[in-house]
Amino acid sequence: MFSANFKLFYVFRVLLFAGFILLWMICFVSLPGTGIAQSTGSIGGKVIDVRTGEPLPNTQLLVKGTVLRAASGVDGSYVIHGVPPGLYTVEARFSGYYSQEVKLTVVVDERATANFQLKPSVLWSSEVVTTGTGSGVVKRELTTPIAILFSPEIEMAPVESIDQLLQGRLPGTLINFSSGMPGAGARFFVRGVASLASTETPAIYIDGVRVANDSFRPAFSAAGTLSSALSDILVGDVARVEFVKGGAAATLYGSRAASGVIQIFTKKGQAGPPQWRFQVEQGYNQANEQFTIEDFTKRHILEGGHLQRYTFGLNGGGKVSTYNFSARMLNGEGNTQKLDRKMYALHGGLRVFATERLQLDFSSAFTYNDFDRISSGNAISNILLVSERGWFSPINQASPYLGFTDDQKLAVLEDYFSPDLSEAVNRFRFSTAADYSPSSWLQNRLTIGADYRKSKQRDSIPGTITSNIALFHSDHENLTITLSYAGTIRYPATGNITSAFTLGAQAFREEIHTSNASDTFFRLSGSDDFGNSLITSTTKQKLSNHGFFIDEQLGLFNRLYVNGGLLVDDDNAFGEASDLQAYPKAAVAYNLSDESFWQNSFLSKFWNVMKLRASWGKTGQLLPFILSPLFAIPGNDEIKPEKITGVDTGFDAAFFDERLGVEFSWFRETTKDALVLLPGSPVTGFGPQLRNFGEIQNDGIEVAVNAPIISTPKLALSLRAAMAMLDNRVTELNDTPPFTIGGFSFLPQRVEEGKPVGIFRTTHATGNGAIETRLEFTPLPKRTGSVALNATLFRNLSLSVLGDWQTGGYSLNTGALLRAVDGMKPEIDRIPPGHNFTTASSVFIEKSDYFKLREIVMRYQFRNVKYVRNLTMTASARNVYAFTSAETFDPELTDFGSTISSIGGINVPILSPPRTFRLGVEVNY
Numbered sequence: 001m002f003s004a005n006f007k008l009f010y011v012f013r014v015l016l017f018a019g020f021i022l023l024w025m026i027c028f029v030s031l032p033g034t035g036i037a038q039s040t041g042s043i044g045g046k047v048i049d050v051r052t053g054e055p056l057p058n059t060q061l062l063v064k065g066t067v068l069r070a071a072s073g074v075d076g077s078y079v080i081h082g083v084p085p086g087l088y089t090v091e092a093r094f095s096g097y098y099s100q101e102v103k104l105t106v107v108v109d110e111r112a113t114a115n116f117q118l119k120p121s122v123l124w125s126s127e128v129v130t131t132g133t134g135s136g137v138v139k140r141e142l143t144t145p146i147a148i149l150f151s152p153e154i155e156m157a158p159v160e161s162i163d164q165l166l167q168g169r170l171p172g173t174l175i176n177f178s179s180g181m182p183g184a185g186a187r188f189f190v191r192g193v194a195s196l197a198s199t200e201t202p203a204i205y206i207d208g209v210r211v212a213n214d215s216f217r218p219a220f221s222a223a224g225t226l227s228s229a230l231s232d233i234l235v236g237d238v239a240r241v242e243f244v245k246g247g248a249a250a251t252l253y254g255s256r257a258a259s260g261v262i263q264i265f266t267k268k269g270q271a272g273p274p275q276w277r278f279q280v281e282q283g284y285n286q287a288n289e290q291f292t293i294e295d296f297t298k299r300h301i302l303e304g305g306h307l308q309r310y311t312f313g314l315n316g317g318g319k320v321s322t323y324n325f326s327a328r329m330l331n332g333e334g335n336t337q338k339l340d341r342k343m344y345a346l347h348g349g350l351r352v353f354a355t356e357r358l359q360l361d362f363s364s365a366f367t368y369n370d371f372d373r374i375s376s377g378n379a380i381s382n383i384l385l386v387s388e389r390g391w392f393s394p395i396n397q398a399s400p401y402l403g404f405t406d407d408q409k410l411a412v413l414e415d416y417f418s419p420d421l422s423e424a425v426n427r428f429r430f431s432t433a434a435d436y437s438p439s440s441w442l443q444n445r446l447t448i449g450a451d452y453r454k455s456k457q458r459d460s461i462p463g464t465i466t467s468n469i470a471l472f473h474s475d476h477e478n479l480t481i482t483l484s485y486a487g488t489i490r491y492p493a494t495g496n497i498t499s500a501f502t503l504g505a506q507a508f509r510e511e512i513h514t515s516n517a518s519d520t521f522f523r524l525s526g527s528d529d530f531g532n533s534l535i536t537s538t539t540k541q542k543l544s545n546h547g548f549f550i551d552e553q554l555g556l557f558n559r560l561y562v563n564g565g566l567l568v569d570d571d572n573a574f575g576e577a578s579d580l581q582a583y584p585k586a587a588v589a590y591n592l593s594d595e596s597f598w599q600n601s602f603l604s605k606f607w608n609v610m611k612l613r614a615s616w617g618k619t620g621q622l623l624p625f626i627l628s629p630l631f632a633i634p635g636n637d638e639i640k641p642e643k644i645t646g647v648d649t650g651f652d653a654a655f656f657d658e659r660l661g662v663e664f665s666w667f668r669e670t671t672k673d674a675l676v677l678l679p680g681s682p683v684t685g686f687g688p689q690l691r692n693f694g695e696i697q698n699d700g701i702e703v704a705v706n707a708p709i710i711s712t713p714k715l716a717l718s719l720r721a722a723m724a725m726l727d728n729r730v731t732e733l734n735d736t737p738p739f740t741i742g743g744f745s746f747l748p749q750r751v752e753e754g755k756p757v758g759i760f761r762t763t764h765a766t767g768n769g770a771i772e773t774r775l776e777f778t779p780l781p782k783r784t785g786s787v788a789l790n791a792t793l794f795r796n797l798s799l800s801v802l803g804d805w806q807t808g809g810y811s812l813n814t815g816a817l818l819r820a821v822d823g824m825k826p827e828i829d830r831i832p833p834g835h836n837f838t839t840a841s842s843v844f845i846e847k848s849d850y851f852k853l854r855e856i857v858m859r860y861q862f863r864n865v866k867y868v869r870n871l872t873m874t875a876s877a878r879n880v881y882a883f884t885s886a887e888t889f890d891p892e893l894t895d896f897g898s899t900i901s902s903i904g905g906i907n908v909p910i911l912s913p914p915r916t917f918r919l920g921v922e923v924n925y
Contacts, residue, residue: 041106043114044079047072047092050117051711054795058270059094059118064101067353068319071270074863074870079111082319092116095150095240099126122661122706123609123652124148131242131249131263135443135488135502137553143563143587144249144615145650145665147171147704149241151267156800156857158876158918160330160343162204162233162241162264168786168804168854170243171722172665172702173260176892176904180288180911182334182341183371183423185214185228187895190245190259191667192698192728193757193780193903194644195621196741197675197690202243202260203253206233207363207431209449209482210508229453229478232367232427236311237326237347239267246667247646248617251585252504252549254569255620258644258671266363268351269315269322275869276925277313277326282306283918287335290882291890291912293815296392300413301383305333305340307916317351324349334372335914337417342370357437364430371423375416378814378908383416388909389818398822420460427453441491451480470520477513482506498555506569507546514539545571547580559594563587563615571641581641585617609654609661619644621671640673640692650702661706670731671696676751678739693739695732696757701725716792723785728756728778742903746838747812747845749779749905756780758903760810762842765832771839779894779905781848782808798859805851811894813886815909817844848891848907850884867925874920879913 047059055076062069063080066088072078080090083106091101097118104112125140127148139146147170159165163186167175174189188200204213212229244250245260253261287302308331315324330343345367352360375381390396392409401412431449438444455476463469486504515538547569554562567583592598593610621642650665673692702724710717733753741758743749749758756778764772786804793799817837820827830843837844855878862871884891890912895904 039108040082040084041108042079042081042111043083043088043090043104043106044077044111045113045115047076047078047094047116047118049097049711050119052713052716054713056094056097056118059092059116060270061114062091062093064089064091065356067356067359069271071272073272083112090114092118093126094118095127095152096124097121097126120658120708120711122654122658122708123611123663125609129242131244131261135445135486135500135551137500140591140611141553141555141561141589143553143561143589143613144244144246145613145648145663145702146249147243149243151239154235154238154241156798156859157235158855158857158878158916159235161228161231162235162238162262163228163230164878165235165238165241166243166262168788168802171663171704171786172245172700172724172784173243174781174784174806176895177913178895178910179376179893180335180913181339181371181373181376182332183228183231183369183373183425186230187904188259189780189903191669191700191724192726194258194669194671194696194698195642195674196696196751196757197642197677198256198258198621200259201230202245202262203250203257204230204233204262204264205482206264206429206451207266207361207449208433208447208484209429209431209451210480211429211451212453212478212480212510214478227423227455227457232369232425232453233264234328234345234347234365234367236328236345237266237324237349237365238264240265246615246617246648246665247619247644247669248563248585248587248615248648250619251583251617252551252565252567253619254547254549254567254583255545255571255581255641258619258621258642266347266349266365267315267324268349268361268363269317269324271317271319271322274314274316277311277315277922279309279311279313279920279922281309281311281874281918281920283308283332283916285332285335285914285916288879288890288912288915291886291888293388293819293888294390294393296409297384297387300410301336301387303336304914305335307332307918309920319353321350321352323351335911336374338372338374338420339911340372342368344368359435361433361435362431365428367425367427369423369425369427371425373421373423375419375421376910381416381419382908382910383413384909384911385815385818386416388815390822390824393824396822396824418462420458422458424456424458425453427451441489441493443488443490445486447482447484449482451478451482453478470518473515473517475513475515478510479512480508480510482508496557498558500553500555502551502553503548504551505546505548507544509545510543512539512541543572545569559591561589563589565617581620581643583618583620585615587613587615587617589613607653607655608658609652611652613651614649616647617645619646621675639675639690642671642673642675642692644669644671646670659708659711663702663704665702667698667700667702669698676739676741678736691736692734693736693751694730694734694753697729697731699727714794716790718790720788720790721786723783725783726780727782728780730755730757743812743906747841749903750775758905760812760842760845760905762845763839764842765835765840769834771835774842777810777842777845777905778808779811779848779903780809781806796861796863798857798861800855800857800859801853802855803851803853805849806891807847807849809848809894810845810905811848811886811889811891812906813844813846813889814907816846816888820844846889847885848894848905850882850886850891852882852892853880854878856880869924871924872922874918874922876916876918876920878916880915 047056057074059072061078068080070078070080085106085108087105089101089103093099098121100116102114104114106112127139128136130136157165175186177186178184190200201213204211214229242263250257250261285305285307310329313326317323326347328345332341347365350362391399391401429451433447436444457474459472461470484506488502490500517536519534549567551565565585568580570580590612646669648667653662674696676693678691704722706720708718730753738752740748748761750761758779759775760777761775766772784806788802791799816827831840857876859874865871889907893910894907
């Protein structure tokens with residue numbers, strides 16, 4: 001079957017480039033002014049910020065009820081050509097501002113003027129969001145919380161992939177990377193730990209198409225080396241990101257939506273003349289030595305590397321269509337040997353206004369990544385583990401290299417670096433969507449698309465002190481096909497009572513094919529061919545999910561909104577005989593500040609907006625492919641899928657003429673029939689078995705603050721901050737006895753009723769040689785947050801600073817423990833006399849609190865430059881510095897395990913993400 005998929009992949013590539021050719025053809029036939037009849041007029045004007053008087057470039061101007069539109073230029077001005085005579089309403093939309101409408105009359109051969117003065121909205125109340133509702137809805141009418149990232153913020157971020165972009169920008173979501181190697185996976189924790197059988201990565205859709213989101217999959221042969229499908233999702237052409245979490249918000253996405261849903265919308269271009277974009281970036285990856293102990297590591301292992309990126313883009317459009325095209329190339333050297341990365345990417349987006357009632361959206365992307373890696377984690381071939389343990393130190397009496405000369409040590413070092421471990425990834429995605437509105441009260445949207453990813457992992461070991469001659473090959477293919485439809489009836493659409501009823505259906509099919517081959521001992525050194533000892537294995541897995549949903553949004557007096565919905569889906573993750581799963585939801589939002597008594601009271605003078613909301617809903621958690629076959633082991637016929645029930649209450653408020661916005665949520669999410677992989681009963685003769693063991697509960701609060709402190713023509717200063725508090729615990733075990741899900745024999749991580757998931761069972765020295773065993777130290781941080789400061793001086797100079805933090809979590813410092821085992825000081829002094837690391841394991845548990853200065857970006861825009869539209873220079877730094885009490889381990893990298901149930905809390909010497917410095921020049925014509 002997958003031989004056909006191989007061919008399909010190449011067909012996809014041909015179709016991609018054919019699509020680009022078609023896109024270019026449409027570009028040149030849809031330029032403004034093409035085919036404009038003489039019996040028309042035009043609409044023009046300017047868009048400015050009402051507070052500062054500054055122009056707002058790239059504002060979307062729409063002639064309502066038609067396909068006519070335009071985008072404002074750098075000076076805020078715009079022109080809409082080819083408008084037939086008549087009475088119209090023009091709407092101006094700009095992200096982060098209230099929309100505004102102007103009514104006017106157009107006459108033949110004349111230009112009607114419509115100027116706009118837009119007011120900033122700290123709550124983004126006028127934004128039209130699509131996630132979690134079944135159809136587009138204005139944010140002020142939304143009954144559930146949502147986080148939105150807009151294009152200006154995305155373009156400012158010095159990142160490549162979507163996981164890097166989201167880190168520190170999603171309230172209530174902790175994103176920690178597993179290492180500093182290119183393409184490494186990131187661990188997501190969304191409102192705590194809801195499952196021990198699945199990762200916490202949210203479901204991800206790009207332009208309505210579900211894509212592979214495996215962010216924590218171990219590489220085939222090197223312990224701790226993780227591969228991430230998220231590293232292929234580039235951010236250069238992302239226009240907007242929406243993120244919803246909680247039962248009611250994610251209900252309409254059903255199974256596999258328990259951790260929330262991330263909707264990514266790519267650029268489709270803007271109406272106007274063609275705009276050419278060229279960008280060159282040069283940078284440097286500096287090895288992060290902040291947590292390094294040994295001088296040998298600093299002098300001979302850690303190193304810097306050159307980074308370069310080149311980007312070409314084109315966008316524009318006219319009355320018929322808009323388009324966006326881009327090409328990228330990146331070449332980067334890592335922070336030690338053999339960590340190079342190459343990336344090539346193409347993206348195309350096209351929006352066609354076929355008629356006034358039919359809009360077609362097309363997008364496609366192709367990405368090629370080539371990563372070089374080294375062994376990591378707790379593998380014996382992890383050179384950081386060896387070096388930071390002190391085996392190259394002349395004072396480590398337990399080192400096997402004690403007494404080696406410098407040349408001999410360097411020869412050993414080369415031996416550790418001699419294996420060639422690489423991963424090459426080809427990824428293709430396309431999406432086609434049609435919006436058809438046969439009348440003003442009926443809207444239909446049909447989406448079809450696919451995501452194909454093939455990863456080729458190779459490990460060639462020439463024969464070292466850590467391993468015999470060996471060769472490993474692993475091919476991992478993932479194909480996801482999505483088909484969805486949603487029809488919305490808006491009737492009545494105006495008045496004291498409004499209704500939006502949506503009926504939809506969705507289906508996706510995911511196929512994974514993994515093939516492994518290995519050859520040890522008999523392969524000739526220096527050869528990449530397999531010998532007679534070849535061992536192969538192949539797995540093929542399929543997941544089909546389909547269902548339908550209904551959703552009703554009822555509006556009362558333009559301020560009270562009641563929402564209810566139900567999704568029913570069927571999934572084969574639990575076998576063909578599994579029952580249909582139902583996911584209901586109910587929610588309400590009340591814009592209290594719209595009431596006359598509020599507007600006429602003294603509160604309205606400083607308290608501008610007050611919206612109350614509450615929601616309840618259910619989502620599901622299906623099995624990952626690695627575990628899905630295990631449900632059918634004999635003796636476990638009663639296994640059921642996990643279901644997560646979420647309750648969310650809160651408010652959105654704005655103060656002081658919308659100079660301070662606050663979004664607050666309290667949530668409780670309860671996982672029923674939680675799944676875990678446990679050893680089978682010896683009498684059955686079967687191996688590990690999935691079981692429904694009980695219930696997990698996560699309670700918490702989330703607060704997000706947005707404050708444009710200063711808004712003047714010469715200076716703009718804004719602050720964004722977020723904080724989340726979490727209480728995670730196992731509330732029921734039913735008939736299952738407490739069990740271990742990770743850690744080591746001397747320091748297991750346990751699941752016990754009334755305690756946080758994965759709590760450490762530690763031993764304490766109590767004196768006179770006695771020991772005491774306790775359940776304490778949770779690996780999951782209890783408090784997380786972020787802060788961002790943005791400033792603009794004289795319209796030209798912009799500065800952005802982002803930091804994120806966590807507190808309340810703990811981690812085992814494995815590096816310090818190993819140094820103590822070798823008798824190294826000062827680590828050995830932690831252990832009380834008469835004890836060892838097994839009888840006093842708690843002494844190596846340390847706080848994993850930190851505040852990381854994640855990003856600093858400075859940008860200067862040259863205006864009125866001859867021959868170009870604008871010229872921009874950018875300087876940025878990422879992973880700048882960590883403020884933490886942890887001195888010998890990176891508190892972010894506390895999850896070396898490759899098991900799905902691993903929730904962090906264990907650190908081994910590992911490469912921290914490098915400090916990346918970049919200088920860039922961007923020219924727009």
